[in-house]
Each structure stands twice: as C-alpha cells, then as structure tokens.
Amino acid sequence: MGCVEALNYEILIRNVSFKESREYIRSNFPESIDVEPGFKIFDVHTIGVPPIAIGLDGDFVIFPYTKPCHGTFLLRVQDAEEAARLRALKKKAR
Amino acid sequence: MESDTVTQSQKTALLVLGCPQVPLQTSIALYLVNRFKKAGITPVVAGNKAANTLLVVADPDRHYLGEVMDLDRAVAQITEKKRDFDRCFVFIHNDAGISYAATMGAISKAKLYVLVYGEHEEDLVPQIDFPCTKIAAKAVHNPLPLKKAIDEVAPWAA
Numbered sequence: 001m002g003c004v005e006a007l008n009y010e011i012l013i014r015n016v017s018f019k020e021s022r023e024y025i026r027s028n029f030p031e032s033i034d035v036e037p038g039f040k041i042f043d044v045h046t047i048g049v050p051p052i053a054i055g056l057d058g059d060f061v062i063f064p065y066t067k068p069c070h071g072t073f074l075l076r077v078q079d080a081e082e083a084a085r086l087r088a089l090k091k092k093a094r
Numbered sequence: 095m096e097s098d099t100v101t102q103s104q105k106t107a108l109l110v111l112g113c114p115q116v117p118l119q120t121s122i123a124l125y126l127v128n129r130f131k132k133a134g135i136t137p138v139v140a141g142n143k144a145a146n147t148l149l150v151v152a153d154p155d156r157h158y159l160g161e162v163m164d165l166d167r168a169v170a171q172i173t174e175k176k177r178d179f180d181r182c183f184v185f186i187h188n189d190a191g192i193s194y195a196a197t198m199g200a201i202s203k204a205k206l207y208v209l210v211y212g213e214h215e216e217d218l219v220p221q222i223d224f225p226c227t228k229i230a231a232k233a234v235h236n237p238l239p240l241k242k243a244i245d246e247v248a249p250w251a252a
Contacts, residue, residue, distance in 0.1 A: 017189040018189060018192065018193045018196075036200055037199075038172075038197060038200060045166075045169050045173050046197075047190075047193050047197045048197065049193055049196040049224070050200055066190050066194070067142070067190065068112045068142050068145070068191070068194065069113035069142065069144075070190070071189055071190050072189070072193065
C-alpha cells in the first residue's frame with residue numbers, strides 16, 4: 001500500500017470534483033494520459049470516475065488524489081522515471 | 095474414490111464508508127452489518143480512521159462488527175487481485191463518494207450498490223452514470239428515510 005506522504009508533492013488545486021480534475025489536467029498541461037481507477041502511480045492507487053486524466057509536463061507528473069473528507073487534490077511531483085513510464089504507456093496504447 | 099464434497103465459501107459484503115461528517119452513516123453501517131450477518135453474509139467495513147473508529151467505539155464487544163479495514167488498504171488489495179467481495183456498498187454524500195464508488199465498480203467484480211444521502215443527494219444521484227443499484231434518500235441526521243429505501247431493495251436477499 002502506498003502513501004502519498006512519502007512523495008515530495010506540491011498541491012496545485014484542492015477540493016475539486018472529479019470532472020474539474022479531469023478538465024484541469026487536459027486543458028493546462030502539454031500532455032495527458034487517461035487511466036482507469038486503481039491504476040498505480042508512484043505507489044498510490046488512483047481513485048476516480050473513469051477516465052482519470054494524468055498530466056505530464058516535462059519531468060513533472062500531475063495526478064488526482066482523493067480522500068473521503070477532503071475531495072480531490074491535484075498533486076504535482078517531479079520524477080523523470082515515472083514520467084517516462086507514463087509516456088511509454090501512452091505510446092503503447094496508441 | 096474422490097470425495098464429492100464441495101466447500102461453499104460464505105458470501106461477503108464490503109461496506110465502503112465515506113467521510114463520517116453526516117451522522118446517519120454510522121447508524122446505517124451498523125444496521126447493514128447486522129442484516130448481512132443475519133442473512134449469513136460476512137460483512138467487512140472499509141473506511142478512513144475517523145469513520146472506522148466511530149463504529150468500533152460504538153460496538154466495543156463486536157456484537158455487530160466483524161472485520162474493519164483501512165480504505166486505502168481495501169482499494170489496494172482489490173486492485174491487486176488479492177481479495178474481492180460478492181457485494182459492495184458505497185456510502186455517498188459528496189463528490190469523493192462518487193469517485194470511490196466508480197473505483198469500486200472498475201476494480202471489483204462485486205455487485206455494486208450506492209447509498210446516496212445528505213444535503214446534496216438530489217445533485218449527486220444524476221452524476222452516477224456507471225452500472226450500480228442506487229439507493230437514495232434525502233436524509234442527514236435521521237437514518238430512517240435511508241433505512242426505508244434500503245429495506246425496499248433488501249440487498250441481503252438478492
């Protein structure tokens with residue numbers, strides 16, 4: 001089980017809906033990849049209504065993180081390896 | 095000669111708790127746990143620390159509750175195919191609840207039920223467009239409207 005606290009993250013926006021999260025990522029970052037709920041990013045299983053958009057901006061990965069009492073946060077984490085893994089998945093899906 | 099004995103595993107139901115800020119959740123969760131146990135279905139509760147603690151403190155001798163687990167752990171175990179359930183009930187009174195319900199619908203093979211309640215019940219129900227059985231009531235403090243809606247569906251008998 002993963003813990004988001006282990007990541008060096010920046011909160012971009014907080015307490016958004018799943019729809020707002022998807023739209024924000026698609027319209028504010030140069031690249032995005034759609035994943036299904038449960039998809040593991042870093043060591044965290046994503047929660048949301050499919051498709052869940054993950055943003056890519058250089059070495060940064062932007063992804064939604066949902067908690068029952070606090071709604072959805074958009075987190076940005078710099079990790080070249082994870083960004084490369086996601087880009088490879090996107091290429092494979094084409 | 096080989097034995098013809100077939101071991102039938104007991105049916106299971108996962109209750110996915112939302113934020114406990116709406117009072118009726120704890121009451122309805124205990125009600126469902128009791129109904130499932132009486133029907134021979136093993137209930138498992140998954141929630142965040144506050145939601146789980148409200149239940150555990152209310153039932154110290156575990157007359158009703160069985161297994162109680164961390165919500166993130168439940169999601170991880172189901173996603174990683176280490177565990178699954180026959181039925182799944184997700185408590186929804188906010189947008190995050192819809193996200194958890196959609197996630198359970200995607201990662202689990204369980205028959206999915208959503209329990210929608212709270213101040214925003216009428217706004218939330220139309221947003222649930224994935225396959226599930228919707229049980230909804232405009233109720234916040236008094237659990238009876240939601241209990242009545244649940245009794246009409248009788249998910250322990252399905």
